[in-house]
Amino acid sequence: MGLLGLALAMVSAQKVNAVLHLELEKRLHAALLTSHPGSNINAVRVMPAPDTKFGDYQCNALMTLARVLGVAPRQLATEVVAQLNVSDLCEPVEIAGPGFLNFRLKPDAIAAVLAAAARGEHLFFVPAGATARTYVVDFSSPNVAKPMHVGHIRSTGIGDSLVKVLRRLGHRVITDNHLGDWGTQFGMLLLGWKTRLDPKALAADPIAELERLYKEVNALCDDSKPTFDPAIRDTAKNELVKLQAGDEENLGIWGEMQRLSQLQFDSVYGRLGVGFDYTLGESFYNPWLQGVVDELVARGLARSSKDAVAVFADTLWPDTANRPAPKDNAFLVQKDGEWVDQPALIKKSDGGFNYMTTDLATIAHRVREWQPDEIIYVVDDRQAAHFRQLFTIAAHWHPDWTARTRLTHVGFGKICGADKKPLKTRDGNTPKLAALLDEAEDRALQLVTEKRPELPEARRKEIARVVGLGALKYQDLLPHRTSDYVFNWDKMLALTGNTAPYVQYQFTRAAKVVRDGRGQDLGRISSPKVVLAEDQELALAKLLLNYGHTLNRVAEDYCPNFLCNYVYELASAYSRFYDNCPVLKAEEPTRASRLLLCELTAKVLQEGLALLGIETIDEM
């Protein structure tokens, strides 16, 4: 492209807005500031309308603003609309009900955005650019020497999807897998390894053997069980202390457990398509733990208690006048009608450290190393209380850090069986993740074999892999992350309804039309005139426009389910379009225009699924 061509392309790129409702919002702000100078425009948003009968976009903020300004809502709306010039993009703005503004886009304005997207100028959003933020995302975090189980799906899937969305929006993201490789369980594991290891079993299935050792020794160390043996417990504790003090033999065994576990992690993450920039487990922070405790004690933020060291409400807020109300204080709990301490332990009476200490050291490292704007912890909701304490301690420890770096716990609910209780296998155990992935692929293979018996086995297996793993991930991401949900093989693999196979199938249909269309008519869809005449064409086009808005909402609320619902809506809108509007059989220029709709739909479906960690395939 010559210089002139480049300059023209830039001018044309400036003329077209990638996100129409943000342009409407900008003009609405200007109108409001003209009619009512000094108004607070921050909350004045233009967003997709809940129902097409109200138009395409709406603003409901003027009703709230009218109260602040002390004027009648409809009058305010009338005065603002009088200053608003959006006639190039919309039909005349309608003031509805108590003071809603309804915007109805002109098909030509929509067509212009689609044409720009087809030229590759944008995909319905504006990357963060100068406003890009730096995130550290802490997710997955499996335990060394234990099998990854069903519980790890959520953290891994939600975390990975958030990472992908944030990166796509142009943010800098550092992923860190905070492995559980240094806790109390290693005392028991070391004892088990030294006294009751079965080398043959270890060679056959290392993780299963390590799990067996842990379970056996744990039963002897648990004082609530009849098998409890205090001598064994003390020995196990001693092994841990030796490990954490740098004992060579124990470090060697621990390293071997680590290596064996990493093989498992690599295998599972490989299948899931998940990767990490860093894998800094708890052990990485061992050298700094004593320093964290010393510092907190020296600053008076922690004190000794019952041979342990802990952070208390009275060490954080020595002056009772500043102390939060007991109900809002993460360091108090009511027992028998009285508020008593709920301290956060940072050093145990046996000299060992707790994960609170490790988590504090981890914050220190991440802040110093990466200066993030935000650290996101994708961790089970049951740990909410821990994170409240952790974030509070961090804020007292280094207020400058928490002023710069926002700490966010992104919690999630549990996966249940049909009985609404946590999912278990038939024999009452927690299902292992690898077995779950196997079963997803096996069940998908059965379905593919039924539908497409003519395909060679290798092809069917590849389709089954993409469909099975996609179904499993999609089911997990579809409910709001804070909800518990019921795990159901038949439902997730169903070819109808809000499932990955349905969305993947609509993608294959769109991709097929594009392939066939290009084959017959190469090059003709590069910059066709976009004609939006039929209802189904318009509905599909308008949904495409909202892709970027959806990504922003996912990032703002840490909720991948918004993207699931979006791709499902887009897929079903495509299906309605495909049913009603012939593409390849249509006359020009309709044909090229519809082909472009197919192309953009395929692109957005493919990318949207990819941001959910789900692959697509050309045929199913």
Next chain:
RNA sequence: GCACCGAUAGCUCAAUUGGAUAGAGCUUCUGACUUCGGAUCAGAAGGUUGCAGGUUCAAGUCCUGCUCGGUGCACCA
């Protein structure tokens, strides 16, 4: 006991700073098509959003009380 989270159609789940007549899917029933791969589409049926109050122009969403369920409450992570 206290705190946190939840309770929405028969079932599984949504619902964007509080926004308009609470939406999907599954199931059931009915219909469309000599398919640009029907693994499709259309229509119907299905609700006092756990209960009782309150705030608001507007409440599934916010506040208060209650019922039921889940989770967490010092040396596991």
